[in-house]
Amino acid sequence: MERLKNFISKAYIFIILLFLYAPIAVLIVSSFNDSKSRVVWGGFTLRWYRGVFESDQIMDALFTTMIISLSASLIATVLGVMAAIGISAMKKRSYKAVMAVNNIPMVNADIVIGISLMLWFIKFMPLGFMSVLLAHITFDVPYVILSVMPKLQQMNVSVYEAARDLGANAVYAFFKVVLPQLYGGILSGFFLAFTISMDDFVVTYFTKGAGVDTLSTLIYGELKKGIKPEMYALSTIIFALVLIVLIVVNIYSGKEERAVIDH
Amino acid sequence: MKKKFVVVVFMVLLMSSCLMCGCNKADENSITVFNYGMYMDPEVLKIFEEETGIKVKYEEAPTPEELYTKYKSGAVKYDVLCTSEYMLQRLINEGELQEVDFSTLKNRDNIGDEYFDMCKSFDPDNKYVMPYFWGTVGILYDKEKVHGDVDTWDVLFNGEYAGEFIMQNSMRDAYMVALKQLGYSINTTNEAELREAQELLIDQKPDVQSYLVDEVKDELVAGNATLGVVYSGEGYYAGEEREGLVYCIPREGTNLWIDCFGVTKDCKNVDNAMKFLDYLCREDCAKINFDYVKYASPYLSVIETMTDKEKASSAINPSKEIINNCEIYVQLPQETTDLLNALWKELKAE
Numbered sequence: 001m002e003r004l005k006n007f008i009s010k011a012y013i014f015i016i017l018l019f020l021y022a023p024i025a026v027l028i029v030s031s032f033n034d035s036k037s038r039v040v041w042g043g044f045t046l047r048w049y050r051g052v053f054e055s056d057q058i059m060d061a062l063f064t065t066m067i068i069s070l071s072a073s074l075i076a077t078v079l080g081v082m083a084a085i086g087i088s089a090m091k092k093r094s095y096k097a098v099m100a101v102n103n104i105p106m107v108n109a110d111i112v113i114g115i116s117l118m119l120w121f122i123k124f125m126p127l128g129f130m131s132v133l134l135a136h137i138t139f140d141v142p143y144v145i146l147s148v149m150p151k152l153q154q155m156n157v158s159v160y161e162a163a164r165d166l167g168a169n170a171v172y173a174f175f176k177v178v179l180p181q182l183y184g185g186i187l188s189g190f191f192l193a194f195t196i197s198m199d200d201f202v203v204t205y206f207t208k209g210a211g212v213d214t215l216s217t218l219i220y221g222e223l224k225k226g227i228k229p230e231m232y233a234l235s236t237i238i239f240a241l242v243l244i245v246l247i248v249v250n251i252y253s254g255k256e257e258r259a260v261i262d263h
Numbered sequence: 264m265k266k267k268f269v270v271v272v273f274m275v276l277l278m279s280s281c282l283m284c285g286c287n288k289a290d291e292n293s294i295t296v297f298n299y300g301m302y303m304d305p306e307v308l309k310i311f312e313e314e315t316g317i318k319v320k321y322e323e324a325p326t327p328e329e330l331y332t333k334y335k336s337g338a339v340k341y342d343v344l345c346t347s348e349y350m351l352q353r354l355i356n357e358g359e360l361q362e363v364d365f366s367t368l369k370n371r372d373n374i375g376d377e378y379f380d381m382c383k384s385f386d387p388d389n390k391y392v393m394p395y396f397w398g399t400v401g402i403l404y405d406k407e408k409v410h411g412d413v414d415t416w417d418v419l420f421n422g423e424y425a426g427e428f429i430m431q432n433s434m435r436d437a438y439m440v441a442l443k444q445l446g447y448s449i450n451t452t453n454e455a456e457l458r459e460a461q462e463l464l465i466d467q468k469p470d471v472q473s474y475l476v477d478e479v480k481d482e483l484v485a486g487n488a489t490l491g492v493v494y495s496g497e498g499y500y501a502g503e504e505r506e507g508l509v510y511c512i513p514r515e516g517t518n519l520w521i522d523c524f525g526v527t528k529d530c531k532n533v534d535n536a537m538k539f540l541d542y543l544c545r546e547d548c549a550k551i552n553f554d555y556v557k558y559a560s561p562y563l564s565v566i567e568t569m570t571d572k573e574k575a576s577s578a579i580n581p582s583k584e585i586i587n588n589c590e591i592y593v594q595l596p597q598e599t600t601d602l603l604n605a606l607w608k609e610l611k612a613e
Binding site for chain 1: 295296297299300301302305309319320321322323324325326336337338339341477481484485496500503504505556
């Protein structure tokens with residue numbers, strides 16, 4: 001009985017992982033396929049990988065994607081942390097109201113945000129790089145607020161007050177006492193905002209001007225004639241990078257935890 | 264202290280946004296081009312920018328419908344755009360394209376007159392659009408699996424390849440096949456003819472392996488089907504991916520499609536737009552684009568310099584006689600569209 005249970009639970013995990021990773025495995029295999037066809041194996045090649053770095057179009061799009069996601073998530077983190085501190089100091093009723101408003105953009109459909117931002121931007125500025133950046137900052141901020149808020153709630157206000165009592169001015173106390181306690185929340189908010197920015201297609205599609213392409217809009221434009229195999233190669237590279245970062249972070253945080261226990 | 268900080272942050276933000284807006288403003292010497300994805304070699308744009316100093320802002324859309332929606336939203340002012348014949352017809356009817364005189368193009372003579380004639384079904388005086396690429400719909404077949412010649416739509420109806428062929432899962436293309444098989448016009452508004460086509464398709468349905476759109480080519484490349492109805496561009500790619508796959512245009516004729524460039528009514532700098540169109544017709548540029556896209560080209564210099572393999576492909580270089588049997592889709596009146604929709608639903612529900 002015990003063995004059966006064990007078997008079922010293992011099989012279940014296996015199936016889940018299979019469904020999650022089989023498509024990515026197909027993508028990785030296709031990126032080494034020496035045939036443009038998706039269904040025929042034409043031998044092993046690295047030429048799509050070379051193609052990625054030789055194509056100005058792809059490199060431009062990659063660069064734009066990175067710049068937009070990085071700067072949007074950085075700016076959103078700054079804005080989000082300031083907002084979170086302000087909101088946490090509110091009275092209970094307004095705190096609840098503001099947090100509810102903060103949740104709306106997250107549960108709202110992307111297409112609604114995309115179209116409304118587009119209509120808004122048309123009134124004030126030409127669509128282009130800047131409009132995409134502003135749009136990304138807009139939908140990134142709520143995620144930062146949401147991940148910083150729990151840390152603020154856990155934080156003991158007395159520590160800050162003690163710092164002030166001991167002669168630190170407000171700014172000094174904020175950077176030396178408050179910020180370090182929020183560090184984890186800020187970091188996870190930043191990464192969340194970064195991945196969401198990088199992922200985003202719908203909002204970018206509506207707010208971008210001609211000549212500005214992120215990876216997602218570039219790939220989408222290719223759909224009519226079939227996606228270039230170079231894109232499989234690029235996706236594989238991105239997947240590998242993310243995997244490496246995750247492994248490093250896991251090892252690092254594992255060590256840190258053990259260090260804490262040892263002490 | 265706090266207030267000062269906030270004010271400073273605000274001012275920095277304001278200033279930077281003003282600066283950024285400044286960079287973003289459309290510089291005088293630029294042109295905004297709207298096209299399908301992967302429908303122009305990026306190299307071509309680079310050469311144009313270097314030669315003329317005109318900056319090209321290039322935007323892509325995957326389908327005519329999406330191109331139309333994005334254009335109509337007015338979010339970006341496009342100067343020239345390329346789309347398919349039925350969408351161009353719609354744009355012309357709505358007054359979205361402006362009249363231009365193509366005879367002023369230096370390289371106008373590089374476009375065969377017959378291709379301007381093709382456009383006459385929706386642009387009678389040839390004053391709105393300039394042909395870019397064109398093609399047909401036909402049968403892609405596996406040379407090793409077919410018995411006998413394939414040069415007629417009849418192979419899809421006589422039961423010879425029951426369960427081995429794939430039909431297009433799009434309304435007009437499906438009815439086009441049946442109407443051509445019956446010898447009628449693909450733009451017929453005659454209800455009796457459409458109902459006859461419907462009967463033919465219903466009779467055919469048990470023999471159809473599946474109705475697909477973009478996957479037809481893949482299925483044939485993978486060897487899962489013997490015949491399939493495809494667009495000529497895919498027909499050529501399929502032959503590249505696996506030898507033994509041949510594209511043919513049935514002798515009864517078929518649908519002919521043509522993608523053209525037009526100048527929008529919003530275009531302020533028509534000179535730049537015309538320079539761009541002229542450049543597209545130039546021999547070297549037309550050649551680069553042809554090698555990139557590999558669709559049938561209306562440019563004479565390209566047709567002359569094709570390789571033997573390309574010349575032999577009816578996807579890229581269809582014979583003139585076959586073309587005479589072909590028709591371009593025209594927008595149908597609303598009642599015919601409604602009837603077709605009803606028939607199509609009925610067919611798919613059978």
